[in-house]
Amino acid sequence: MRRPDWAPDDIDIERPSVARMYDYYLGGSHNFAVDRAAAQAMVAAVPEAPLMAQANRAFLRRAVHFLVDAGVRQFLDIGSGIPTVGNVHEIVQQVAPSSRVVYVDTDPVAVAHSQEILADNNQATVVQEDLRHPDRILGHPELRRLLDLNEPTAVLIVAVLHFVSDDDRPTELLRALREALAPGSWLVLSQASDEGRRDTERNDAEAVYQRTGSPLWFRGRSELTTLFDGFELVEPGVVWVPQWRPETPESSVNAEASAFLGGVGRIGG
Amino acid sequence: MTVFTQEWANAIAGTSYLPMTQAQLKRLLDRLGRQLAAALLAEPFDLRAGQRVGAELVAAHIASAEALGRTVEVVQLRLVRDLGLVAEDVTDRLARLLAAVTTGYARALRDRTLDEQESIRRAAMAQRTKAERALRASEARFRHQATHDSLTDLPNRNLFTERLTAALEAPQRDTDRVGLCYLDLDGFKRVNDQHGHQAGDRVLTEVANRLRQALTGHLVARLGGDAFVILIERTGGTRDVIAVAEAALAAVHEPAAVAGHEVTVRTSIGIVERQVAGASANELMRAADCTLHWAKAAGGGRWTLYDAERDRRELTSQALTAAIPAGLDRGEFYLDYQPLASLRDGRMLGVEALVRWRHPELGVLRPGQFIGLAEETGLIIPLGGWVLAEACRAAGSWSATTGTPFVSVNLAVRQVHRPGLVQEVRNILRHTGLPPERLQLEITESAMMSPAEEPVQALRRLADLGVRIAIDDFGTGYSNLAYLRDLPVTELKVAGEFVAGLRAQEPQADERIVASLVSLAHALNLTVTAEGVETAGQAERLRAIGCDAGQGWHFGRPEPADRILARLG
Numbered sequence: 001m002r003r004p005d006w007a008p009d010d011i012d013i014e015r016p017s018v019a020r021m022y023d024y025y026l027g028g029s030h031n032f033a034v035d036r037a038a039a040q041a042m043v044a045a046v047p048e049a050p051l052m053a054q055a056n057r058a059f060l061r062r063a064v065h066f067l068v069d070a071g072v073r074q075f076l077d078i079g080s081g082i083p084t085v086g087n088v089h090e091i092v093q094q095v096a097p098s099s100r101v102v103y104v105d106t107d108p109v110a111v112a113h114s115q116e117i118l119a120d121n122n123q124a125t126v127v128q129e130d131l132r133h134p135d136r137i138l139g140h141p142e143l144r145r146l147l148d149l150n151e152p153t154a155v156l157i158v159a160v161l162h163f164v165s166d167d168d169r170p171t172e173l174l175r176a177l178r179e180a181l182a183p184g185s186w187l188v189l190s191q192a193s194d195e196g197r198r199d200t201e202r203n204d205a206e207a208v209y210q211r212t213g214s215p216l217w218f219r220g221r222s223e224l225t226t227l228f229d230g231f232e233l234v235e236p237g238v239v240w241v242p243q244w245r246p247e248t249p250e251s252s253v254n255a256e257a258s259a260f261l262g263g264v265g266r267i268g269g
Numbered sequence: 270m271t272v273f274t275q276e277w278a279n280a281i282a283g284t285s286y287l288p289m290t291q292a293q294l295k296r297l298l299d300r301l302g303r304q305l306a307a308a309l310l311a312e313p314f315d316l317r318a319g320q321r322v323g324a325e326l327v328a329a330h331i332a333s334a335e336a337l338g339r340t341v342e343v344v345q346l347r348l349v350r351d352l353g354l355v356a357e358d359v360t361d362r363l364a365r366l367l368a369a370v371t372t373g374y375a376r377a378l379r380d381r382t383l384d385e386q387e388s389i390r391r392a393a394m395a396q397r398t399k400a401e402r403a404l405r406a407s408e409a410r411f412r413h414q415a416t417h418d419s420l421t422d423l424p425n426r427n428l429f430t431e432r433l434t435a436a437l438e439a440p441q442r443d444t445d446r447v448g449l450c451y452l453d454l455d456g457f458k459r460v461n462d463q464h465g466h467q468a469g470d471r472v473l474t475e476v477a478n479r480l481r482q483a484l485t486g487h488l489v490a491r492l493g494g495d496a497f498v499i500l501i502e503r504t505g506g507t508r509d510v511i512a513v514a515e516a517a518l519a520a521v522h523e524p525a526a527v528a529g530h531e532v533t534v535r536t537s538i539g540i541v542e543r544q545v546a547g548a549s550a551n552e553l554m555r556a557a558d559c560t561l562h563w564a565k566a567a568g569g570g571r572w573t574l575y576d577a578e579r580d581r582r583e584l585t586s587q588a589l590t591a592a593i594p595a596g597l598d599r600g601e602f603y604l605d606y607q608p609l610a611s612l613r614d615g616r617m618l619g620v621e622a623l624v625r626w627r628h629p630e631l632g633v634l635r636p637g638q639f640i641g642l643a644e645e646t647g648l649i650i651p652l653g654g655w656v657l658a659e660a661c662r663a664a665g666s667w668s669a670t671t672g673t674p675f676v677s678v679n680l681a682v683r684q685v686h687r688p689g690l691v692q693e694v695r696n697i698l699r700h701t702g703l704p705p706e707r708l709q710l711e712i713t714e715s716a717m718m719s720p721a722e723e724p725v726q727a728l729r730r731l732a733d734l735g736v737r738i739a740i741d742d743f744g745t746g747y748s749n750l751a752y753l754r755d756l757p758v759t760e761l762k763v764a765g766e767f768v769a770g771l772r773a774q775e776p777q778a779d780e781r782i783v784a785s786l787v788s789l790a791h792a793l794n795l796t797v798t799a800e801g802v803e804t805a806g807q808a809e810r811l812r813a814i815g816c817d818a819g820q821g822w823h824f825g826r827p828e829p830a831d832r833i834l835a836r837l838g
Contacts, residue, residue, distance in 0.1 A: 020389070026285070026286040027285035027286055027330070027332060027333050028385060029381070029382040029385035029386050029389075030385050030386075030388065030389040030392075031389065032389070032393075050285075051283060053286070054283070054285070054286040057286045057288075058286070061288065065290075082389070084385075085286055085288045085330050086286065086288030086330075090288075091288075108396045108399075108400065109389070109392050109393045109396050110392075111396070112392040112393070112395040112396040112399070113388065113389060113392035115392075115395075116388065116391065116392060116395070247290055247291045247292075248291055251291075
């Protein structure tokens, strides 16, 4: 018998979650032994893994500040994970309290945790959905409640696209999102890259994430640039994330060690 | 201050994610550095200042083991020197201050870790609860879906069977009774045909709603199509169930508005009501279904109560009908023959072939017990075909002298109307070698009542072959005289009931009827055979009237062919 759409998902806390592993890399304690074991295996394979997560998180922070300065007041953060330190709503609502933030994640525990954090915040919400279903995200009543897609909106897909393989047609997913957005909207993308990495590192990292049920799919600079089709990339384009508008010149030294490529684009008009 | 702050910022860079800009970080560290410096020189010396700095670092997410180590190192090596602090016991104070910073830091970090662990566990638990609730809801939904009809949301056959079985298997008292009303809409197909299936579905939904409202307290289920059933538990007798059926009829018979038309829906109901003890769900359902058909056959729009005796009779008939083909295969049928004797000289003119069934369980059955069923179901075609072939085969084997009797075989209406009859008779005659004039086919008047031309033509062609055609049971049907003029009939057989009224002494109506029939037949050049002649007196009266031949116990009972032939000597 086919499982109907309304049948509940299984919950499996015995399996490492990429959201909670990321929290561990960032120094958080919102994780379980199984997550820490997987994250430590990752650190054993790629010792800079925590620094990569930090660099990526810092890129998110700088990009969001940039967008707030550009006047954006609506944010759709897809693959938000466990939004603890440096989460989007704290950054934007500090500067512009009227800003609205919709978080999206597939991880049910991450969603439950976000709900707890956002319980008192009527300008931010969370939706349990998958980046692979942009129509469901865009049609979700919670999103419709907070965001007016006729107004410029920033879509953040930060450190999550490497969990989407080419079989899932990321180009089409991004096009579906883009077509729903008003002119003047933004896209922030970042994802893991294996450019300049040793094969052993890549293989070990892939092995760790295979266990999480979210296998890795690396992309290079040109592939990531292609995904910005329909957006005008702002300076400096798609770069190693520490090189994206660094606060100080020193902070972008040895940027390729971050293993994350990222960029910010805008829909013209 | 700037040099120290810069050193501190450099030291902790990369130890964990810092959710702030460089400028914010420096402002924070500058402030904390000033607090430490002030604490070092303050009188009285206050350790709580150090603890506060530790806690503030953790609150600002400068909260890793490495960050603490490097902070201690920078403060120890640089604070006093970079700021040029001078105090009597500065080394001693610095050690105690750093101890306070690490204490405050470790305490805050521990609290934060515990809080975060608690919060993620709470999230996992909330999620699990939600998932379990969703699972339960979906199970309930699965269960509902599995036990309810999707169109009307009434319980479906599964749930109904479950409830009926439970009522039968676990009655509250041994004397409990249970009732079923089995409904089926009359002419529902017409609603679908005239108004479309969507309208049909609306009618079904409407009927379902009305039944649900009219019969609260009883289980109303949809079995599929336009069939519904009502379970009445713990009835006090048939009257209770009849009341439910009346309510259901009234509810359904209210006109319904469908697709802008007012559609009057009618329904038939089969009612079964009995003691729970000894009843089975299947048997109850079958009885209700069968009773529903009686209600339909009686014109519909009504309820009918189950009648066990009638059911038994029909069941026997059905079983008998079903066994005819196998009986033919196994050679269970055979023929007896009854003489048709001349009333002038008593000579045997012919014999009528009469079919018998030696049933393996019921013994020998007479035609009255199975021919009617065979006619209803069409099985008369193979059975009648066999009788015709067998009678011709037997008669063909009798020595063909001038005195050899003809054989008379009954043809059912369906046989007469069947294309290919003439060919069939012709083939049989050829195979058996029986001369056509020694075969007589007996047909009933009703066989000729159809407006179709074909049967009449077939009979003409058979008559042209030389086959004799007799009208059986003449005088009991329409006795249409027109076809006697048009048809190639050679003989009338007068029904036995007229013969029964013949008495030697006083001429009665029956005798006058028979006399008229005889003179009518003779006027048309037809011979007349009287059936059911049981006494010598009757034979005498018939002879006096001028009847040509007689058949009945007086002349001989039906017997196997060899015994009949033995009489011919």
